Amino acid sequence: MNTHQTQAQLAQQIAAIREFNRYYTARLGLLRRRHLDGEFALTEARILYEVSAQPKVTASALQETLELDAGYMSRLLSGLIRRKLIRRVSSDTDAREKPLLLTAVGQKAVARLNEQSMAHIHGMLTHLSAADRAALVTSLAGVRSLLEDRRQAPLRITRLTAPDDHALALLNEYYEAVHVVQRDKPGSIQQLIDDPASGIWLAYLDDEVVGCVVLRKLTTLPHASECKRLYVKPSARGRHIADKLLDAQEAYARSQGIEWIYLDSYDDLKAAIWLYEKRGYERCERYNDNPQATVFMRKHLDT
Template identity: 65%
Template sequence: MATGSSLEPKITEQISAVREFNRFYTARLSLLSRRHLDTRFSLTESRILYEIYANPLMTATRLRDSLELDAGYISRLLATLAKKKLVRRASSKSDGREKHLMLTATGESAVARLNEQSSAQLEEMLTHVNAADRQLLIASLENVRMILGGKQIPTIRIERLRAPNDDALAILEEYYDAVHVIQRDKPGSLRKIIEEPGSGMWLAYRGEEAVGCVVLRSLANIPLASECKRLYVKHAARGNRIADKLLDVQEEFARSQGVEWIYLDSYDDLKAAVALYERRGYQRCERYNDNPQATLFMRKKIV
């Protein structure tokens, strides 16, 4: 094992942080218990049963590679599980040297209980976390997986539309369904917003996928003001500050157009969105439009 003296101070701190988190989550998920999830199986036995359940053509070689375990250790564990009549082997039709691992009826029942226990444990944990933090947690887990798995995290880029396109129409439709919008923009009205001076629509791309959007349109009834509309980020992309990036670009553009105030409407159930707006400096104000779905109204001075 490398010692702290042989590493840069920053790396040493990072190693310490990862080790500290390892200690936290192994205890939080009860991974140190002799028996996993109050069953008769160890964590490793439970994972082997799950891998066989999830991969119908699993072999001992693939299992060893997937779990990165010693071949002898895998062999002993499989022998134990076979002796308990949880796992059986069947000859491979494509390779006579390999045998497929399959669950018996008893093994399938054991995995069903493990899955049920695991889901109940995580449900209990996540129930006490608010919706916005749950989304952030899942996105962070995906980032950890991509980084440690050697995959490159796609960069986020923000593009202002010059004309309506399929990406814009698709993500707006997803937004409408997600928040149950009644007053929806038609392609013609969207084109008008995009082409109107002082207005616009921006899309956030992760790689080649459109994962977020926001619209700015002029407010004819309020001098030097525009309205923020249709802010949305796909669930799978949340936790990457995409909403902030979209609002940053929107506000920069608005300032370049001489706008001093940005207004928006929302409703109380969208707690994560309201918290985001408040964090960015939006404050509650009087109703300024006739949107029948809106229950709260906010504005921000940007100059």
């Protein structure tokens, strides 16, 4: 194909994408003054969703995730704070940062937005067959994969084979971030590494450790282990690193004949609970004596 033909083909492809953009922005209601005809503009609604999904996200991390101008982001956040939907809190790890949390009013607003969004999309899908809905979701995932920035630092997930200073530092950051009372001691770290039904996984972007997850054998339940210490640094969020850590953990657990993975959490960690539910975890009865835990879940691993 010569240069002229290539340019002509590219022009046709650009036109096709622009035509699709015009279609879906109208179909999804993105051109309306208020998102879903509610009380928020689309960007305001997206900020509220991100703060709900990532409690204590920083303004800088939010700006990077949404790819917004710093001044515009600042004005939007100031407006949401004035309306008592978001509040700033003190950082557990960096005094220079003021992480963001939803207020009680903000939580109710996000709940309304989620209900409105689900109802809107449900209405779009009702005329499709199950096969067509599955094809649509697969196509959307394919579009995202093709358009993701390949220039980003590659992600690497590794299972520890020996105690690591980076792992200890990240675990300590996790303990402080979620105020963990029952913490792992150095000796228990070695036991997690040595036990074939346990393990520690770290996520690296280039040479920086940005995430972790722990699998711990449960002696009180047969063929079961426990998911613990799932954490991703705020600066690395938005890249599905938590999902990839859990993928690695579950793949390893299957290889060891583990049938169930349990976990505990508490009600304030709404983003984590949402992630676990999305991945097939279901509520269950209390299975341990963790004094901080209020939510208990488990997942059966299909072989």
